[in-house]
Amino acid sequence: MSAFDIFKRVSRAPTNPGVAVKPRQFDVAELYQGPIQVSAAGEESAAPLDEKLRQAYFWIVNNAIISPHYDIEYHDGPAPSYAIGDTRRSLVLPSAQSYSSFILLPLLTFATRKKCLFVGGPGRGKTASAILMGVLAGYAVGEVRRAMQHGHPQMTIADLLGNPLPADLINAQSMDEIRIAWRSWLSMRVKIVDEYNRIPTRTQSALLTVMGDNYAEVLNHIFECPESAWYLTANDDQGGGTYQVIEALRDRIDVIVQALAFNPRFLNDLLLRIEENARPEELAPREIIFSEKEIDQMGNEIRAISVPEEVRRRLEFFCSQFELSETAGVQFEYMTKDTARLSGVDWAQVVAADNGRDRLKDLGCQTRNGVSVRNLMTLLVFAKALAYFRGNRAVELEDLRQILPFVLHDKLQPDLEAPFFCVPENAGYRTDRLSWLRRLFDLSCDEFNRLDLDRNDPVSDLAEEFALGLEGISERETRARLTKIERLVSELSKGRKLYGHLYDDLQKLKYLHQRYTNYLHWLRAQ
Amino acid sequence: MSVSTPFARILAAGRTQFNARVAEAKRRSPSFDSDAFGAFLISAVDPVIAAVDAISPDRAASVALSAYDIALMLAAQGMIGPKARYPLVGRAWGTLFPALAQQISEEPAEVLGALSNAALYLGSTPNLRGEEWLQHMCELAPTTTVPELLALGKVLAWRSGVAHFRSGALNAASTLPENLVVAAVGATPGNSWASIRARFDDDPWWSPNAEVASERCIGDFSGFGGSFSQPPEVRASVSGFWVKSGDRYSLLIADVWGAVLHPASAEEFASPAPIIKFPVPVQKGNRLIFGHRAVDIDLPAEGLSVVCNETTAAVSSIYSHQIRLYPLQ
Numbered sequence: 123m124s125a126f127d128i129f130k131r132v133s134r135a136p137t138n139p140g141v142a143v144k145p146r147q148f149d150v151a152e153l154y155q156g157p158i159q160v161s162a163a164g165e166e167s168a169a170p171l172d173e174k175l176r177q178a179y180f181w182i183v184n185n186a187i188i189s190p191h192y193d194i195e196y197h198d199g200p201a202p203s204y205a206i207g208d209t210r211r212s213l214v215l216p217s218a219q220s221y222s223s224f225i226l227l228p229l230l231t232f233a234t235r236k237k238c239l240f241v242g243g244p245g246r247g248k249t250a251s252a253i254l255m256g257v258l259a260g261y262a263v264g265e266v267r268r269a270m271q272h273g274h275p276q277m278t279i280a281d282l283l284g285n286p287l288p289a290d291l292i293n294a295q296s297m298d299e300i301r302i303a304w305r306s307w308l309s310m311r312v313k314i315v316d317e318y319n320r321i322p323t324r325t326q327s328a329l330l331t332v333m334g335d336n337y338a339e340v341l342n343h344i345f346e347c348p349e350s351a352w353y354l355t356a357n358d359d360q361g362g363g364t365y366q367v368i369e370a371l372r373d374r375i376d377v378i379v380q381a382l383a384f385n386p387r388f389l390n391d392l393l394l395r396i397e398e399n400a401r402p403e404e405l406a407p408r409e410i411i412f413s414e415k416e417i418d419q420m421g422n423e424i425r426a427i428s429v430p431e432e433v434r435r436r437l438e439f440f441c442s443q444f445e446l447s448e449t450a451g452v453q454f455e456y457m458t459k460d461t462a463r464l465s466g467v468d469w470a471q472v473v474a475a476d477n478g479r480d481r482l483k484d485l486g487c488q489t490r491n492g493v494s495v496r497n498l499m500t501l502l503v504f505a506k507a508l509a510y511f512r513g514n515r516a517v518e519l520e521d522l523r524q525i526l527p528f529v530l531h532d533k534l535q536p537d538l539e540a541p542f543f544c545v546p547e548n549a550g551y552r553t554d555r556l557s558w559l560r561r562l563f564d565l566s567c568d569e570f571n572r573l574d575l576d577r578n579d580p581v582s583d584l585a586e587e588f589a590l591g592l593e594g595i596s597e598r599e600t601r602a603r604l605t606k607i608e609r610l611v612s613e614l615s616k617g618r619k620l621y622g623h624l625y626d627d628l629q630k631l632k633y634l635h636q637r638y639t640n641y642l643h644w645l646r647a648q
Numbered sequence: 649m650s651v652s653t654p655f656a657r658i659l660a661a662g663r664t665q666f667n668a669r670v671a672e673a674k675r676r677s678p679s680f681d682s683d684a685f686g687a688f689l690i691s692a693v694d695p696v697i698a699a700v701d702a703i704s705p706d707r708a709a710s711v712a713l714s715a716y717d718i719a720l721m722l723a724a725q726g727m728i729g730p731k732a733r734y735p736l737v738g739r740a741w742g743t744l745f746p747a748l749a750q751q752i753s754e755e756p757a758e759v760l761g762a763l764s765n766a767a768l769y770l771g772s773t774p775n776l777r778g779e780e781w782l783q784h785m786c787e788l789a790p791t792t793t794v795p796e797l798l799a800l801g802k803v804l805a806w807r808s809g810v811a812h813f814r815s816g817a818l819n820a821a822s823t824l825p826e827n828l829v830v831a832a833v834g835a836t837p838g839n840s841w842a843s844i845r846a847r848f849d850d851d852p853w854w855s856p857n858a859e860v861a862s863e864r865c866i867g868d869f870s871g872f873g874g875s876f877s878q879p880p881e882v883r884a885s886v887s888g889f890w891v892k893s894g895d896r897y898s899l900l901i902a903d904v905w906g907a908v909l910h911p912a913s914a915e916e917f918a919s920p921a922p923i924i925k926f927p928v929p930v931q932k933g934n935r936l937i938f939g940h941r942a943v944d945i946d947l948p949a950e951g952l953s954v955v956c957n958e959t960t961a962a963v964s965s966i967y968s969h970q971i972r973l974y975p976l977q
Contacts, residue, residue, distance in 0.1 A: 146887055146899060146910070150802045150816025156765030157725055158718050160758055394676070 138176055138219055138513045169409075171420045172510050175233055178258055178410040179511070182225050186254055186402035187247060188391045190222035191382045193556075194524045196512075209550070219512075227379045227528055228255050228353065230507040232312070232412075233420050236500065237333060237352035237374060239318075239532075242381030244357060249316055250403065251381075252353035256312040257406045259351075260413060266314070269307035273320035275365070279328045282321075283308065283338045284345070302343045308332065311350050311414060318354040319367050326368050333374045376500045378531040380556075420510075427506040428516045432576060437501070437522060439575065440566040442623035443485040444534065445492030449475040454632075457625065459491050473539070479619050482541040485565055486622040488558075490535040501529045519567070527559035534559065569623075580610055581627045588634055592641050600642045607635045651694040654701035658712040669720055677724040684729025685719065692728070692741035693719050696760075699749035707753040714756035718764055727768065734771030736778040737764055744782055747790045748797065755794050766801050770808060774875065775866060775908055781808035788831055799823050803832045809906025811852075812887075818848055852903035852959050853975030863943075866900065866907040867970040875909055876969045883921055884957040890917040891971065902960060902973050928956040929976070936961065936974065943974060 154160055169177070183190050195201075196218040204213045224247075231238035232255050240248035249270070256266030271282060284304040294300045307313060315321075321329065332338050333352060338345040354375065356367075394400075412420070450462035450472055462472045469490060481487040493501075504525045509517040536543065536551075536558060543552050551558035570576075584607060595603075611631050614624060650656065659666055674680045693715045701708040722728045727737050740763060745752065752759045770778035784804045789797055799820040806817035821829045822845065829841050833848075835856035847854045853862055868874025876893035883890040888901035890912060897912040929936040933949040936942065938961070945952060951966035956976060963972040 148812040148816070148901075150806075150813040150820060153766050153769055153802055153805050153810070153813065154762035154798065156768045157727075158721055158761040158764050160761040160765065397675075398672075 171412075171416055171423060172513055174410065174412070174416075175229065175420070175511055176513070178412075179221070179225060179229055181407065181410050182229070182254060183222060185405075187222075187225055187251065188384070188388045190225060192216065192220040193223050193382075194221040194226060196220050196520060196524075211550075223528060224251065224379055224381055226508075226511070227377050228252070229258075230504055230511060230525075231255070231353070231377060232258060232351045233417070233511070234424060234503050234507045235311075235349050235351045235417070235421065236376040236503065237354070239375045239378045240353065240355045240381055241378060242357070243383075246381035246384065248355040248381050249314075252314045252316075252355060253403050254406070255351060255353055256310075256314060257403050258410060258412055259310075259312045259417070260411050261310065261312065263401075263404050266312070269310050270314040270316055271307060273315060273317040275320060275322060277321050277325050279325055279340070282325055282328055283332070283340050286341055297342045300341055300343070302340050302345070304338065304340075304345045308338055308345055308347050311348055311417065313350045313352045315352070315354045317356060318371075319356045319365065321365060323365055323368060326365070326371050330368065330371045330374065333371065372532060373494075373496065375532065377504065377528045379528060424503070424507050424510045427509050427514070429502060429505065430516055433505075433517050433519050433522055435575065435579070435582070436519060436567055436570055437498075438626075439570045439623055440526075440563055441493045441498060442626040443566055444489045444622060446486055446620065446622040446625040447472060447476065448479075448620055455629070459489075463491070469537075470539070473537070479621070482545070484621055485562060485569070488536060488540045488542045488562065490537045491533075493530065493534060497530060497533045501526060504529055523560060523563055523567075526563050527556040530559050531555055534562075581630055584610070584634055585630065588637065592637075595641070597642065597645050600638050600645065604635060604638050604642070607631050607638070611635075651690055652698040652701075654705070654708050655689075655694045655697040655712060658697070658709050661709075662713075666716060669716070673720050673724050679726065680724050681726070681729050681731070684731070685723040688719055688723065688728045688738070688741070689716075692738060692745070695746040696741070696749070696752060699746040700753045703749050704753040707756070711752055711756040711760075714760055718757075718760050722764065734768055736771030736782065737767045739779075740764065740767040740782055740785075744785050744789070747786060751789075751792065751794045751797050759794060759797065762798060763801060766805060770805060770810070773810070773908065775906065776805075776809040777906070778808065781805055784808075784832070788828065792828070796824055796828065800828065800832055803829070807833065807905050809908065811903045811906045811908050812901045812910065814852065814903055818845065821845070851975070851977055853977065855904045862904065862975055864902055864907045864973040865970050866902070866909065866973070867968075869969040874969055879966050879969055880964050880971055882953065882955045882962045882964045882971060883917060884924070884955050884962075885916075885919070886922050886957070889955065889957065889960075889962045889971070890919070892917050893969075900962070900971065900973075904975075907973060922957065924956055924958065927976075929954060929961050929974075936963070938974065938976060945972065 195214060195216040197216055198218040201217040202215045205211070206213050228238050228240075228251055230236075240251060242248055253263065253266050253270070256269070257263060261269075271277075282305065284302050286300045286302055290300040315329065318326075318329070328338070332347060336347045336349065338347065395402075445458045445460070447459040447462050448457050450459065450465075451457040459472075462469070473487075476487075479487070501522075505517045505522045508521045508525050509515075512521070514521075536555065538552055542548055551561060575582075584603075587603070592600075611628060614628060614631075651659070670680075670682065670685070673685075674682070693712075696715055697708055697712050700711045719728070722737060726733055728741075729738075732738055744763070745760065748759065748763075767778065767782070770776050770781050781801075781804050784807065785801065788804070789800055792800055802813065802817045802820040803824070806813050810817075821832065822841070824832065826841050827837065830837060830839055830844065833844060833856055835844050839856065844856055847856075855862075867876050867880060870877045875898070876891075877896070878894045880891045880893040882900075883892075885899065888899055891898040891900050891909065892914075897914055897917045898909040899912040899916065900907060900909055902908070927939070929938045929943075931937075931949075931952065931954055934945045934947060934952060936945065936954065945963055945965075947963075947965040947968055953964050955962045955964075959976055961974045961976055963974070964970075
């Protein structure tokens with residue numbers, strides 16, 4: 123043991139103190155724990171997995187990744203804010219523990235076994251971060267490096283997945299007799315694909331099967347992959363690269379993280395690494411290495427994090443804003459942006475026809491599409507993971523607000539011709555998509571509050587009533603509820619412009635009406 | 649002043665390596681005090697090496713390497729030297745470690761590291777009696793094996809006021825030889841550990857030594873070096889008491905040998921109090937009546953608050969920054 127193995131020092135627990143009421147336990151072994159690392163004298167106390175995850179985060183921040191940017195900001199009181207430069211953009215000094223997305227998002231991807239794309243210029247630590255995640259899963263650095271797939275224009279499906287054994291190709295009488303030498307990376311729990319946008323389109327399709335369905339297929343032979351965390355890197359997330367990335371593959375990516383520029387103020391740390399010949403990924407302390415069982419357990423614990431109704435309702439309201447395109451359909455259900463997209467009609471024509479609403483105020487006008495089910499599920503999983511990482515047992519609105527831009531980064535496409543982006547003070551949002559998405563969510567929450575939907579949401583009241591079940595509901599009561607729904611539909615549609623959230627409310631009411639109608643028919647048949 | 653011959657020989661043999669370690673420490677820790685480190689090598693590390701060399705010369709180099717690295721770490725963190733934040737560490741090296749040559753020669757990194765950490769813990773936590781721990785260790789530790797030494801350190805730490813380690817320390821005590829454990833808890837030789845342990849398990853305010861005070865006082869005004877900025881509010885908890893003073897919350901754990909405050913949260917302070925099965929003391933003015941005994945509190949009756957958990961009554965007042973603790977039995 124070296125007294126100065128600063129690269130191996132793990133932050134002392136609790137890394138985020140005072141977040142949950144748990145029974146206090148004191149371990150006498152703590153007496154012998156301190157700044158001097160002792161290998162055998164003190165018995166190890168198993169830290170909870172969320173604490174271990176935080177220790178991994180802080181080890182990476184303090185030792186492995188130089189110059190972290192604290193862009194995931196939390197506050198627990200007034201935070202000093204300064205207007206900087208000609209644009210008067212604000213620099214906020216967070217008053218609570220805040221995080222660097224470049225480290226936190228890959229870590230949450232690791233904990234939830236999702237798929238993360240690193241984007242950014244060359245030499246910014248994208249691949250190094252991905253390798254660190256492999257190391258956290260208990261693999262040796264060499265093993266992770268060897269298993270990493272490097273995208274290149276000549277990459278074949280065999281390069282990616284494996285080869286049939288040459289002898290079997292000659293001697294086999296049937297396909298079943300051909301054995302496949304599968305690539306070792308397929309069985310790993312952390313999979314890294316470097317520069318995935320340099321992979322030829324056909325090979326991308328094979329990659330899609332592995333990413334999307336978790337199996338590989340060569341000559342009718344199937345290799346079932348274990349559930350894994352995926353890390354992909356690209357120098358350009360907009361589909362650039364040697365080959366256009368197929369849309370389905372892009373859609374499988376759960377979060378996108380941008381590798382920000384190195385701050386030369388941290389050059390001394392870089393110098394230290396050169397002088398010490400230290401590679402942090404080779405020095406990861408064993409306290410932050412996760413076994414397969416621990417990752418499974420962590421996944422279960424993350425899923426158990428609750429999403430309170432007030433948080434869920436705001437997410438519902440936010441997502442409601444975007445799918446409606448009133449002029450795209452004639453039948454109510456088809457008045458969506460997806461209908462317009464599938465028809466192949468020029469987007470500008472669709473927008474030009476939409477002249478009834480306040481296009482600056484309507485958040486739906488800022489996007490060219492809506493939020494998919496896959497995106498929503500990813501968003502909920504990552505919001506839970508962030509709450510878990512922070513040591514909470516329920517998702518807070520701020521968790522959702524912070525994680526949302528990274529999940530929807532590549533999914534919610536801005537309409538840069540929309541009036542919102544033409545306002546001079548909003549010009550920055552044309553290029554800074556993360557800030558735009560966060561602003562969009564803030565505006566949606568403001569509107570939610572203005573409508574007082576926390577306290578006055580008749581659609582939710584009806585839905586809750588329905589959720590209690592139809593068992594024992596009389597015909598008279600059913601008719602009363604149908605009348606209530608019809609009255610509400612009539613009220614909502616009276617003299618008001620159609621906005622996204624209203625459109626979804628009306629659809630929900632139609633759904634409830636239909637369920638009660640069916641029940642009424644059934645009742646009368648008894 | 650120079651070092652002993654064995655240590656000088658070891659330093660000379662590894663001069664390049666040792667010098668490189670110091671250069672590395674200086675680079676990584678700009679506040680590294682080379683003079684304090686040098687003085688510590690002479691005053692604290694050298695006696696340990698000399699003692700080890702006297703009983704096991706072939707282990708001296710290995711011990712020197714471990715001791716040197718630990719001394720570097722301590723110097724880099726400002727734990728040794730004239731400006732040391734916690735002098736107990738230096739005192740442990742100077743007085744205790746030379747007496748533990750046998751154990752150190754067997755497991756140098758573990759013994760030196762663990763006991764240095766323990767000295768840091770006892771020296772840095774308020775309300776603990778680190779010097780008492782050191783004194784008892786010097787008396788009882790030299791003849792132990794390494795596992796006994798580490799178990800003994802835990803027991804004596806508890807006896808020196810680390811009330812929150814009571815349960816673990818009792819378990820560690822049960823692994824010690826009978827005569828050693830009886831001495832470690834301050835009981836009269838000849839008593840059986842089994843009967844002593846039963847008493848400890850039964851009552852946290854029982855002590856084999858009748859002279860130990862059966863009541864404690866903790867807190868004081870933070871402006872005078874105490875723990876509380878405002879007179880504390882107290883709530884009972886299963887393991888002790890939740891305490892609120894201003895916007896700071898603490899968990900107070902106490903027994904016959906000490907009382908320690910740990911950081912806590914507002915949520916913990918607000919958690920429901922446990923149900924008490926035992927009779928609580930009756931308050932008459934500023935007098936508390938516990939069954940057959942009475943205690944006079946030297947505070948006005950007005951604003952006096954008495955809170956009880958399973959074993960202890962905590963008395964606080966709007967006129968005092970202290971919390972007084974009394975055994976219920």
